[in-house]
Amino acid sequence: MYVRGIRGAVTVSNNEEREILEATTELLKEIVSQNAVSPEDICSVFVTMTTDLDATFPARAIRQMDGWDLVPLMCSGEIPVQGSLPKCIRLMVTVNTEKQQREMVHVYLRGAQVLRPDLSGSSAAK
Template identity: 75%
Template sequence: MSVRGIRGAITVDVNEEQPILRATIELLNGIVADNGIVPEDICSVMVTVTGDLDATFPARAIRQMSDWELVPLMCALEVPVKGSLERCIRLMVHVNTEKKQHEMRHVYLGGAQVLRPDLTKA
């Protein structure tokens, strides 16, 4: 068994609580579905947001999901690089798995697809 990281990102149109929470759930559900994992497999989730998203903590959305109450979550601000993608939520999901690194499916949704076009589904 190894610990692997699964990356993901999504953008929101506005800095408002509900769009941020919905986008976080959409992204996490995509990562879970694409990788066939369950909360019990998860070691922890690191959540970052760009500085322009301060209406809520995205981790609140995860905490409210069924069976995610015990998964360790941490929120942080993304490094504020000039010209970087705005209104972006990123997840780094650390998972216990038998899968190899190349088998991990990273998920980039919405405007965040520009971050890693090489990992974005066609």
């Protein structure tokens, strides 16, 4: 059994609570689906967002999902590097798995596809 990290990111159009929560939920559901994992497999989820997003904690979206109430979560702010992608939410999901690192599917949705064009395959191109 290994502990593996799965990366993901999504952008939103507006700094609005509803939009942040919906985008976070969409991203996590896609990560879970693409990697065939469940909350029981998850060690922790690290959530970051750019400094232009402050309407809510994106981890609230995860807490509201069925079965995720015991998964350790942490929210943090991104380093505000000039020219970085705005209005971006990122997840680092650590999982217990038998899969090799190359088998993990990293998910980049919406405008976040530009962060990792090398991973913009079928799952990242949503």
